[in-house]
Amino acid sequence: MKNFLLEIEKLNLIKDSISILENISIKPLSNSLVALIGPNGSGKTSLLRSIAQIETYSGIVKMAGTATSTFSQAQFSKIISWTPSSFQLPFSYSVLDIVLMGRFPTHNGRPQKIDIDKSLEALEQMDILDFKDRHVTTLSSGELQKTMIAQALASDAQVILMDEPCANLDIAASMKLLKSLKSTVLQNRAVLFSIHDINLAQRFADSMICLSKGRVVAQGLPKDLLSQELVLEVFGTNSDWLQNKLGEDQFVFY
């Protein structure tokens, strides 16, 4: 039997009298890698922010069967991790310090050996263990992005939300990241991430959710979800499935 980690029922978000998200319901997500796709302004970031309780929404978000509104801040912070798409770090902490901060709900400012070990493990997973003592202000945007992702991976959260984790990464690093996330979900975790590169998404994600104008227009397996009609309707672009030299299906736009 699958252990459902995240469910959303009839979530609405209104900001300044404008409806941002409308009646969002998603089928329960188990330990899987789920890509959130949709054009700019479709509500991907707002949905992630709502699940992370940064936005005040109406509706129900459940984690492991319990409505998150009933959790205390301390409980909630232990089971969910949210990584925004951009960061502004005012002070020059070391990379390891930043990753350790991801475990703050557990260590509360007094990191133990297990916190350091898990942080180092996450840094290794992101291929930046050599940078652990470097100051974050000396990192490139891609390296900083990897640091923030390592921060999420180091946490004990069962649900990991990432807003455009591939935004500053080159294609090789993006593929490596998604492979890492894929291995992460094996540890009974659900990862929900927004992404613009549909091809990468369909290649690695276990399932996809497509948003358009604040509504869910499709949810399912990449192969089932991505159709010429959907892409034309949502993105206004022609597309097709093609096979590459390895015989793998790839989605192309034209």
Next chain:
Amino acid sequence: MKAYLTCLAGLLISIIVALSFGSSGISLLEVSQHLLLNMNGGAIASQTELSSIIMFEIRLPRILVAGITGASLAAAGVVSQGLFRNTLASPSILGTTSGGSLVAASMFFYGSAFDHWYTLPIGAFLGAATATYILFLISKRFFGLQIQSLLLAGFALNALLGACTSFVISLMLEDQQKAASVMHWMLGGFAARGMEHFYMVLPTFLIGIFLATNITHKLDILALGEEKAQTLNVNMKVLWHISIVCIALLVGGSVAVAGAIPFVGLVVPHMTRLVFGPKHRNLLWLSAINGASLILLMDLLARTLMAPKEIEVGVLISLFGAPFFIWLLLSYKEGVRN
């Protein structure tokens, strides 16, 4: 540990030098002898009694007041910069110091400043807290704590509070004694400060630094951004309130005993962070130690540069602090990553 030993050694040297120099010269050897004799309870030869009185009854209380004031201002700077996530945020730039000064000047005007030893610190604390809250609410409500808006709002608030303070002082001009004492106090200095002033600022320092120590790890998390901190179990409302009370206590106490001394809360945390790193727990205590050392050395210069005349410490620090602020402003862009 090494960082603490280095800073404490700097403070010890500052104390010894500050004890040694003044309009009446006492050699370093004499200072060491007096300190050792005092520690061992030994008798002091009659010929050195005068220098002993100068050291322990005149200079030492002044050193204690100056040191604790510097520590308070630097600690307040650490909390301000952590709360506003910006190295340019300091009590004198955010209007905190001006708020404390306005209330303190008003208390001089109404003659209530010295009703009791705690009236001035409490008044200055309330003024500092109100000014910081106002700035924080304006910046957060309208500009999302962006640095440009924060500085502009701080500039406007400083100008407004400064104008109000000038108005209050202008009302006192006819009473020359009152006017002279308030002007003297406004410029910021430690002339004629004694143990009573030390006891006046001690409680605000102790409570302020105790509260600050307890929020340092949360200020570290806040560096990741307010929303991210919230998802990492930092209760932002509680953190804002504690931080503002903390800043106001530390600034209010120092304003009450030493007037408006600018830039310490800007320069000391910034330099300490550059050398010893940004973690707030260490930064708070190391900055407090370095703030004390800086003020002691500045006060020494203030006492000796034009001896027997004294320059007000606030004026002297402005001469160093203002160019530093401009340099910081110019290099600000390099310190921020998007």
